[in-house]
Amino acid sequence: MTDLSLTFEPRALAPEQEAIRDEIRAFLKDEYDRGTFARAQEAMAKHDFGFSERLGAAGFIGMTWPEEFGGRGLSFLDRYVVTEELMAAGAPCGAHWVADRQSGPLLIRYGTPEQRERFLPEIIAGKCYFCIGMSEPDSGSDLASIRTTAKKVDGGWLVNGTKLWTSNAHVSDYMIALVRTEPPSDDRHAGMSQMLIDLKSDGIDIQPVKNLAGHHHFNQEMFTDCFVPDDMVVGTVGNGWEQVMSELAYERSGPERFLSTFQMLVELVRAVGPDPDEIEARAIGRLTSHLMTLRNMALTVAGQLTDGELPATEAALVKDLSTNFCKEIPEVARLVYPPDAGAGDNMKYEEALATATLYAPSFTIQGGTREILRGMIARGLGLR
Numbered sequence: 001m002t003d004l005s006l007t008f009e010p011r012a013l014a015p016e017q018e019a020i021r022d023e024i025r026a027f028l029k030d031e032y033d034r035g036t037f038a039r040a041q042e043a044m045a046k047h048d049f050g051f052s053e054r055l056g057a058a059g060f061i062g063m064t065w066p067e068e069f070g071g072r073g074l075s076f077l078d079r080y081v082v083t084e085e086l087m088a089a090g091a092p093c094g095a096h097w098v099a100d101r102q103s104g105p106l107l108i109r110y111g112t113p114e115q116r117e118r119f120l121p122e123i124i125a126g127k128c129y130f131c132i133g134m135s136e137p138d139s140g141s142d143l144a145s146i147r148t149t150a151k152k153v154d155g156g157w158l159v160n161g162t163k164l165w166t167s168n169a170h171v172s173d174y175m176i177a178l179v180r181t182e183p184p185s186d187d188r189h190a191g192m193s194q195m196l197i198d199l200k201s202d203g204i205d206i207q208p209v210k211n212l213a214g215h216h217h218f219n220q221e222m223f224t225d226c227f228v229p230d231d232m233v234v235g236t237v238g239n240g241w242e243q244v245m246s247e248l249a250y251e252r253s254g255p256e257r258f259l260s261t262f263q264m265l266v267e268l269v270r271a272v273g274p275d276p277d278e279i280e281a282r283a284i285g286r287l288t289s290h291l292m293t294l295r296n297m298a299l300t301v302a303g304q305l306t307d308g309e310l311p312a313t314e315a316a317l318v319k320d321l322s323t324n325f326c327k328e329i330p331e332v333a334r335l336v337y338p339p340d341a342g343a344g345d346n347m348k349y350e351e352a353l354a355t356a357t358l359y360a361p362s363f364t365i366q367g368g369t370r371e372i373l374r375g376m377i378a379r380g381l382g383l384r
């Protein structure tokens with residue numbers, strides 16, 4: 001009989017992790033007191049290069065990387081604590097986020113010694129920014145259908161095609177792009193490769209794509225005979241699919257997934273004040289208990305990663321529940337405390353509600369759509 005269970009063993013944080021929490025809190029308090037940042041609701045979409053550099057200098061980027069690569073050799077639970085605090089503070093993390101979370105680990109795993117030497121110190125210092133070039137027009141969930149090609153030429157490759165929805169390409173230094181180095185064959189996952197593309201190269205046209213909030217967060221890039229030198233191929237030519245799948249695992253398990261609209265919840269509590277009516281109290285109590293449950297589940301996943309396990313199904317489940325939860329917060333807030341319900345000036349609440357509402361639809365799309373995740377969960381449970 002199929003085992004339809006997933007176990008989330010509770011994972012407590014160790015005193016060393018709480019010490020790291022004190023460290024990052026002190027860093028953030030100092031930044032906040034000096035007025036270097038205002039709380040951002042969409043923390044991952046806010047860029048502040050100076051903030052990223054100071055965060056790097058304080059040792060909070062590349063924390064889990066081995067010491068030989070300049071990291072602190074800490075665990076995913078340590079990193080979990082730092083991410084949680086950055087998100088709860090609404091700190092501007094957009095600049096270094098992708099490089100810290102997945103490009104650096106990808107280079108540690110598959111990069112050449114020269115690539116590691118060139119890029120890792122700059123990433124750790126919060127000075128080198130990456131974006132992810134996977135999706136294309138007509139290729140998102142079905143990533144194997146990408147059409148951007150790289151053709152071998154003397155000393156490198158010529159890239160042609162279009163990438164779409166690339167977060168922060170306009171403010172990044174490099175893209176790690178998934179491209180076809182062989183024509184499609186019966187094995188749909190064969191013939192793809194990953195390349196580091198310097199976004200200042202000739203032959204790249206980066207165009208903004210505004211999101212629902214009217215913000216310039218993602219882009220479309222057109223590549224026309226863009227030359228990529230041989231030494232910028234990541235890993236093995238033809239092994240791109242396997243590499244990309246390992247990269248996506250880093251993307252799905254962090255506390256950013258259930259804290260995307262946390263600032264909205266804070267504003268709701270503030271707006272309602274110390275004397276909530278029964279409906280408001282119930283709504284806030286329910287959201288808070290869901291938040292704590294998701295936090296415990298995410299901690300379990302971080303603990304499993306720390307133990308060297310690959311909890312793909314658990315991570316997909318936490319992401320699916322978390323992104324739905326983030327969508328629910330503005331929805332519940334709007335119903336229990338409509339924007340014009342407050343006496344006097346509740347602009348901050350209204351702004352938070354507007355931003356959360358406009359960003360919410362993207363949560364269940366980015367990093368794997370809800371349907372794709374549920375397919376993975378079903379497979380993990382042996383139902384497909």
Ligand SMILES: Cc1cc2nc3c(=O)[nH]c(=O)nc-3n(C[C@H](O)[C@H](O)[C@H](O)COP(=O)(O)OP(=O)(O)OC[C@H]3O[C@@H](n4cnc5c(N)ncnc54)[C@H](O)[C@@H]3O)c2cc1C
Nearest residue numbers: 132133134135139140141165166167362365366367369371
């Ligand atoms: C805020 C944001 C940031 C992003 N940043 C990046 C980035 O930096 N780099 C990057 O490469 N991409 C990025 N993306 C793109 C994202 O990865 C894709 O949008 C996503 O993979 C879905 O692909 P698609 O948009 O082509 O939709 P489609 O794949 O066409 O899906 C359309 C709908 O069909 C459903 N569907 C598709 N296939 C199946 C199936 N087999 N079974 C059931 N349902 C299915 C989907 O769930 C969805 O509801 C970003 C997207 C967003 C919203």
